[in-house]
Amino acid sequence: SQKIEQNSEALNIQEGKTATLTCNYTNYSPAYLQWYRQDPGRGPVFLLLIRENEKEKRKERLKVTFDTTLKQSLFHITASQPADSATYLCALDVRDNYGQNFVFGPGTRLSVLP
Amino acid sequence: EAQVTQNPRYLITVTGKKLTVTCSQNMNHEYMSWYRQDPGLGLRQIYYSMNVEVTDKGDVPEGYKVSRKEKRNFPLILESPSPNQTSLYFCASSPWTSGGAFTDTQYFGPGTRLTVL
Numbered sequence: 001s002q003k004i005e006q007n008s009e010a011l012n013i014q015e016g017k018t019a020t021l022t023c024n025y026t027n028y029s030p031a032y033l034q035w036y037r038q039d040p041g042r043g044p045v046f047l048l049l050i051r052e053n054e055k056e057k058r059k060e061r062l063k064v065t066f067d068t069t070l071k072q073s074l075f076h077i078t079a080s081q082p083a084d085s086a087t088y089l090c091a092l093d094v095r096d097n098y099g100q101n102f103v104f105g106p107g108t109r110l111s112v113l114p
Numbered sequence: 115e116a117q118v119t120q121n122p123r124y125l126i127t128v129t130g131k132k133l134t135v136t137c138s139q140n141m142n143h144e145y146m147s148w149y150r151q152d153p154g155l156g157l158r159q160i161y162y163s164m165n166v167e168v169t170d171k172g173d174v175p176e177g178y179k180v181s182r183k184e185k186r187n188f189p190l191i192l193e194s195p196s197p198n199q200t201s202l203y204f205c206a207s208s209p210w211t212s213g214g215a216f217t218d219t220q221y222f223g224p225g226t227r228l229t230v231l
Contacts, residue, residue: 089157
């Protein structure tokens with residue numbers, strides 16, 4: 001069956017450290033993968049997109065890798081800050097002949113401790 | 115300001131009473147989508163629309179209807195709501211990538227919290 005998983009429901013790290021979040025999927029062949037941030041009671045906010053032919057993408061303190069062989073994406077936040085505390089979601093673009101839809105992972109709740 | 119708006123933000127209703135949640139975007143996006151978010155299940159796609167008059171089912175379409183008569187609006191209709199449709203609903207929109215045939219980032223609305231008694 002098709003499945004998308006994120007490494008843990010919650011992750012606590014110390015301020016200044018690098019947070020690494022994992023997104024694993026099975027039985028999908030996504031054209032690209034996205035990472036979103038969601039704060040409580042708010043809609044997800046897009047952070048980064050990485051395509052199937054890209055290995056790595058960076059944006060300021062964020063870095064995403066995408067390994068289509070392992071079917072895994074890693075999301076890194078370097079020099080983490082308490083303001084980075086939120087739930088982070090990965091999403092796959094899973095298109096077929098009829099259109100396109102998105103599948104989201106369950107999310108990882110990150111807490112950056114001062 | 116570029117945004118996706120949803121109305122109402124909060125709604126409590128009773129089983130069987132038809133309701134519509136409106137979604138509107140002012141970014142001229144072709145692609146629009148509805149999701150529901152439930153604890154432990156994450157975001158699940160209900161319906162999406164590639165353009166005006168083009169809609170398709172997502173992963174959990176049962177009990178919902180949509181229409182896309184105008185580019186900016188994509189209402190979600192619950193003809194006969196049931197308690198298992200109590201959830202947090204998000205609308206999203208996205209442009210086609212320039213020169214491409216697929217969408218890029220999705221912009222989400224603020225959410226509609228629906229309770230069906």
